[in-house]
Amino acid sequence: MALITDNTRSEVTEIVYDFFADECEVDKSRITDQTNIIRDLDGDSLMFLELIEIFKKKYSLDIELKTIGKYAVKHPVETIGQLIDMQMLIIEHENRILELA
């Protein structure tokens, strides 16, 4: 399980913002927590998958993709802020995230 520190949220936020700015070829300053990933950034599910892989490697997470998928069905993510919130839960709870649902 990854150690959550005061810096973890800002680290995750930085990675998410940089990722979408790069992938969607938009200026990072245009992205906010309220930005809609599909509507505003033309994002897709493969991007979401790629981001999860980045976090799995960075924090050595023990979580199956389908577990995240099951959680996401009940807690759909639309905005950058919601994605960051979910990512924090994944880092904190890993495969036990479903117990939160």
Added chain:
Amino acid sequence: MPPSRIAFVFPAFVRDYQDDRSLSIPGFTQHFSELLIRASHLVDPELCFFDAREQNFLDHELRTQYIAYIHGCTSAFILEAQGLHPHYLSGYSMGIYAALVHGGAVTFEDGLLLIRHAFQEISYTTLTGRFGMAGIVGLTEQDLSPILARFPEVELTNQNSAYSVVLSGRQHHLEQVLEFAREEGAFHTRMLNVTVPYHSHLLKSAALEFARFVYTRDIKCLKLPVVSVLTQQILHSPEDIKTELVENLYKHFNWLKAQEKMQKLGVSLFIECGPGRNLTKNARFIPGEYVFKIPFDALAD
């Protein structure tokens, strides 16, 4: 440092033209228009009215296939003219026709006729019911096995990467499979915009009829090797190619393995010769030391 090997890869269909930056490549529009006119004279007069900015023909299965083909042929021609020479070619599903044209095995016109005949034959299958294809992202083949066991007529016809697969079958079966897949934790599921169960056993009789046409064509030896997405072997002879064309309609393929094969052959630069960037996006999930680009970016370097 220049890449050690280059592969041109050709997609099958078009979803939209939003990502298409080819129109900004010098010479692209002129060559594309010339091929459009040749195609409109031979197979479909409507093709000469195509305008990417208007997102034409996206709801017309055969025309989008023609456009992807013409785009692929144009992209490969322009890349070569600008000094980018491929060592290998490969066609994703129906992208094989553009790969064979660029490899010198069939003429541009014969490629069009092959596409038209294949589509005509397989269209008869769709008269017997509602069929289609579906994509699932986020589950492995292993995750899907218990679901597919309940739907024996649905086939896993392609694996794009470890977490992305394509299915073919009857539409109502596919819709049920997608529902179960979502419950199982799939990130994304969708019916593809096709009415044909490509690469499934349902097309076997159509493929045999298509073979009658294929074996009348003057197919030459390839000047550039084409990697089969069905077997991952390298195609050489006209016999290899004819067999591949027929089996490509009803046999499963594996894009993941085809790309891995090209990587083993030393390919470190893949260029997606088509209007989208689906293969480029998919490549993020196939590990290895390589880059995947669209023609505009490859020429900009």
